[in-house]
Amino acid sequence: MSQYALVTDIGGTNARFALYDLTTNKLSAITKILISKNDVLLTLIKDYLASQSVTVKMACIAIACPIDSEDVINLTNNDLSFSRSELIQALNLTKLEVINDFTAVSMSIPQLSKNELVKIEGGEPDLNYPIAIYGAGTGLGVSHLIKVNQRWVSLSGEGGHTELPMISDEEDRILAQLRKKFGRVSTERFLSGSGIVNIYQALLHINNKPIEEVTPDIIVNKALSNSCPLCLQTLTYFCTFMGRFGGNLALTLNTQGGVYIAGGIVPRFIEFFKASPFREAFEHKGRMSYLVKKIPVYVITHEDPGLLGAGVYLQNSLK
Known part of the structure; x- marks a missing residue:
């Protein structure tokens, strides 16, 4: 198993990407981009992973919108949307978690x-x-x-x-x-x-x-x-x-x-x-x-x- 997982924090304006070391619980290779109207999340992720020359098997996407059981996720404050199943298949993931961005923020607090x-x-x-x-x-x-x-x-x-x-x-x-x-x-x-x-x-x-x-x-x-x-x-x-x-x-x-x-x-x-x-x-x-x-x-x-x-x-x- 790769020691790295992909983590993202996607808001209404910016998308942040990083590698999370599952062994040390540390972040690395943090990248922030401004989201434009025609951006596709899968493309953004592929570009990021290519720039890091790394393959990941697990990912957690924190995103600024309500999260339910539907396959397609739509952001509240911009036009970005994506399909969970498409991401899993295209990135060959064994595990994908999709959570609200403030669920992610809350989970950081005991670590601060x-x-x-x-x-x-x-x-x-x-x-x-x-x-x-x-x-x-x-x-x-x-x-x-x-x-x-x-x-x-x-x-x-x-x-x-x-x-x-x-x-x-x-x-x-x-x-x-x-x-x-x-x-x-x-x-x-x-x-x-x-x-x-x-x-x-x-x-x-x-x-x-x-x-x-x-x-x-x-x-x-x-x-x-x-x-x-x-x-x-x-x-x-x-x-x-x-x-x-x-x-x-x-x-x-x-x-x-x-x-x-x-x-x-x-x-x-x-x-x-x-x-x-x-x-x-x-x-x-x-x-x-x-x-x-x-x-x-x-x-x-x-x-x-x-x-x-x-x-x-x-x-x-x-x-």
């Missing part, structure tokens, strides 16, 4: 070291309780970890597509603008790269300013440089909503094991995030505030938790 995490207040984790994981990128991913017979088990779901409650008149006005655009407004419409743009454009409309097309990076950079008041307000709302949603996850399963934030957005401005209303919103839970106040929050700074977690998931499935 302290220097791959930034703590955002709270007490010490109690690992006899569940853990919550969420993260904003192209979309909003959510998962939980629970311990069963001294082994961590991931609970996958699509929590990013629930609704986010508004708690003030100003927030109601932002929601009203998004409702005009989307009808039903999911949390992902706020907590994602496009969500930052949605918040900003809603604030432009509320303040009677012309709507402009802008990227999330421009909004974030102007907020961090304090050169645009509405950009600063946008990023502050984003952090507040991240806190409110994270606190909701913490209450749902009483996640005293901790709450972990992944995704590509928050690690770009951790110091701003720490100083923002995030933690206040996280703890603002009425009669349950005392409970949530104890729960630690960590931002994951590991470069590729999805790849690592995909490898861990595959390794566990062999036991």
Whole structure:
């Protein structure tokens, strides 16, 4: 048996590939590519394996969409799709696991070291309780970890597509603008790269300013440089909503094991995030505030938790 397995982490914008050493549990040959409209996953995988001059017999594909028993998998936030059976046959695999990308992220957490995490207040984790994981990128991913017979088990779901409650008149006005655009407004419409743009454009409309097309990076950079008041307000709302949603996850399963934030957005401005209303919103839970106040929050700074977690998931499935 080859000591290497293929692991992937495929989101709405980027696809990451790596080799996972089944002997040492280490990643190598990490490659990231921008997904284009006409990309075919099988071709991307073949090109990657050819570039590494390696043959694999096992693979774990972590991908940003719901996973069911159907053969064909379709991504939520881009046009990429693939057939499990086609991949197995074309790559001559003996084992293929296909999991949600945040299932993969969750499986990485017990493997992360302290220097791959930034703590955002709270007490010490109690690992006899569940853990919550969420993260904003192209979309909003959510998962939980629970311990069963001294082994961590991931609970996958699509929590990013629930609704986010508004708690003030100003927030109601932002929601009203998004409702005009989307009808039903999911949390992902706020907590994602496009969500930052949605918040900003809603604030432009509320303040009677012309709507402009802008990227999330421009909004974030102007907020961090304090050169645009509405950009600063946008990023502050984003952090507040991240806190409110994270606190909701913490209450749902009483996640005293901790709450972990992944995704590509928050690690770009951790110091701003720490100083923002995030933690206040996280703890603002009425009669349950005392409970949530104890729960630690960590931002994951590991470069590729999805790849690592995909490898861990595959390794566990062999036991």
